[in-house]
Each structure stands twice: as C-alpha cells, then as structure tokens.
Amino acid sequence: MREISLHLLDIAENSAAAQSRNICIEINENLQSDLLTVCVTDDGHGMDAETAKQVLDPFYTTRTTRKVGLGIPLLKLAAEMAEGGLSLVTEPGKGTKVEAHFVHSHIDRMPLGDIAATFLTLLVSHPDIHWVFDYRVIDRNGENYEYNFDDTALKVELANMSITEPDILKFVRSMFEEGIEALALQMVN
Amino acid sequence: MPAIKSLEELKRVREEALQKKQMKAAAGNVQVIVAMGTCGIAAGARDTMKSVLNFIEANNLSGVSVTQTGCIGMCEQEPILEVVIGEAPKVIYGKVNPEVAEQIMKQHVQNGMPVKDYVLPI
Numbered sequence: 015m016r017e018i019s020l021h022l023l024d025i026a027e028n029s030a031a032a033q034s035r036n037i038c039i040e041i042n043e044n045l046q047s048d049l050l051t052v053c054v055t056d057d058g059h060g061m062d063a064e065t066a067k068q069v070l071d072p073f074y075t076t077r078t079t080r081k082v083g084l085g086i087p088l089l090k091l092a093a094e095m096a097e098g099g100l101s102l103v104t105e106p107g108k109g110t111k112v113e114a115h116f117v118h119s120h121i122d123r124m125p126l127g128d129i130a131a132t133f134l135t136l137l138v139s140h141p142d143i144h145w146v147f148d149y150r151v152i153d154r155n156g157e158n159y160e161y162n163f164d165d166t167a168l169k170v171e172l173a174n175m176s177i178t179e180p181d182i183l184k185f186v187r188s189m190f191e192e193g194i195e196a197l198a199l200q201m202v203n
Numbered sequence: 204m205p206a207i208k209s210l211e212e213l214k215r216v217r218e219e220a221l222q223k224k225q226m227k228a229a230a231g232n233v234q235v236i237v238a239m240g241t242c243g244i245a246a247g248a249r250d251t252m253k254s255v256l257n258f259i260e261a262n263n264l265s266g267v268s269v270t271q272t273g274c275i276g277m278c279e280q281e282p283i284l285e286v287v288i289g290e291a292p293k294v295i296y297g298k299v300n301p302e303v304a305e306q307i308m309k310q311h312v313q314n315g316m317p318v319k320d321y322v323l324p325i
Binding site for chain 1: 208212214216217219221223241244249252253256260262263264266267269270273
C-alpha cells in the first residue's frame with residue numbers, strides 16, 4: 015500500500031465485514047506535536063483477547079480463500095517505519111477500535127493520499143452502514159481546522175435513491191473533494 | 204474557497220435524478236462489483252472503483268448498482284471486477300486497472316458485450 019488512506023479503506027472494510035452498523039474514521043494531523051493519528055472505530059462483533067493478539071500476526075486470517083491476513087500487520091509496519099505504532103482495542107459484541115500513529119515529519123511516513131476517494135468508495139460500497147468521517151488538522155500555531163461528515167442527513171434526504179445515480183454521485187464526490195480541498199486551502203492562508 | 208455542498212442543493216439534485224431514473228427504468232438490473240480485500244486494495248481496487256464511478260458520472264449512466272466483495276482467492280489477478288446484468292451469469296474480470304475498467308463499462312455494461320481479453324476462466 016502506498017497511502018495511509020488505502021490502509022484506512024482496508025481497515026474499514028474489516029469493520030464492515032464484522033457486521034458493524036456504525037463506523038467512524040478519524041484523521042488527526044497535529045503539526046504542533048508533529049503527530050499523525052488515524053483511527054477506525056466500529057460497533058461490529060469485536061474479538062476476544064486471543065483473536066486480538068493473533069490479528070497482529072501476518073499469518074492469521076479468518077478468511078478461507080487464502081492463508082495470510084496481512085491487513086492490520088501492514089498498517090502496523092507502516093506506522094512503525096515512521097516511529098509510530100498501532101493499538102487495537104476490542105471487545106466481543108461491542109466493537110473494535112484500531113488506531114495508528116506516525117511521526118508526521120518522518121521521512122518514511124507514507125502520504126495520506128486520496129482521502130476523498132477512500133470516503134467515497136466506502137460510502138458507495140456500504141450504503142447500509144452509518145458512516146462518520148472526521149478530518150482534523152492543527153497547524154503549527156495551534157489553529158484548528160476540521161472537515162466533518164456524518165451521512166445521516168444525506169441518507170434521509172436521499173431516501174430510497176441510490177448513491178450511484180450519476181447526479182447524486184457527482185454531488186457526493188464533489189462534496190468530499192471540495193470539503194477536503196477547502197481545509198487544505200484554509201491552512202495555506 | 205469553494206462552496207460546501209448544501210442539503211438544499213441535494214434535494215434539487217435528487218428530484219432531477221428521480222425523473223431521469225424513471226425514464227431509464229427499463230434497462231434491467233446491472234451490478235458492478237469491485238473486490239476490496241487487502242489484496243485488491245493493494246493492487247489498486249480503489250482506482251478501479253473510482254474509474255467505474257467516473258464513467259457513470261461522465262456518461263450519465265443511470266440504474267447501475269456498484270458494490271464491493273472481499274477477497275475471492277485469486278489475489279494474483281487483482282484488481283478483480285465482476286459484472287452481472289439481469290439474469291445473465293456473472294462475468295469475472297482480472298487485472299482491471301482504471302483503463303480496463305472504463306473499457307468494461309463502455310463495452311459490457313453499456314453495450315452488453317463482455318471484454319473477452321480480461322475475463323477470468325472460472
């Protein structure tokens with residue numbers, strides 16, 4: 015994987031596969047403390063302590079189609095390469111929280127990449143899940159910038175209309191792209 | 204700074220989309236499925252998905268449902284994309300980069316002819 019946003023897509027797919035109804039993705043760029051933190055929280059079926067230990071092993075998987083899992087170990091490796099780490103908090107029947115942190119300025123830190131594409135892919139692929147996306151940046155002067163998306167209002171408004179209808183798709187795609195772009199612009203100014 | 208999309212605008216967009224959809228309802232049920240396991244994502248499945256969505260948007264293609272599936276055990280063929288049209292059997296494609304995805308959307312989804320070069324023998 016070449017982007018942290020691809021890892022987020024992958025981890026969120028795990029959450030979706032765990033029958034989650036609510037999934038929240040948080041991205042925190044703190045330039046003051048030079049830390050990048052990403053987090054996926056779900057209310058899926060969770061894991062017992064034994065399984066939680068095993069998922070950090072690249073040779074563990076619940077899938078039956080191949081013998082290696084890789085998702086979480088890959089993110090852990092990416093975080094450790096940038097002097098960070100990964101934490102996993104989970105409880106059977108309650109859900110799972112995967113958090114990875116990176117030293118923001120570390121030369122080996124992967125770029126965040128196309129966050130808007132990750133958000134759009136998840137929203138389109140799993141229309142029955144309640145998605146919350148939160149992207150926050152704290153600049154060097156401690157100023158706070160935030161892009162927050164909760165799909166509740168959007169889904170009420172759409173009712174039974176599919177997100178993949180061309181006009182709706184255009185609306186949602188540009189909503190993400192403009193929202194994230196606006197945040198970047200604010201920071202430059 | 205670009206304007207953030209409002210729900211008012213969405214309301215209007217939805218009404219328009221509804222009218223267009225009713226006009227095209229006869230097209231039959233079309234499903235495009237992108238494999239989104241770790242292997243798929245690492246091989247570029249998100250770009251493949253993006254290409255499918257861009258095609259729908261650019262060509263105003265109504266009535267296509269786009270979903271995902273996990274790893275189907277052919278990791279070396281990723282990105283994998285499946286097309287199901289009406290009652291016809293599912294067609295599974297391998298090594299679908301954004302360009303191939305566009306070709307599949309055009310030739311298969313829009314015109315009903317599978318892109319034989321990329322069909323995986325199952």
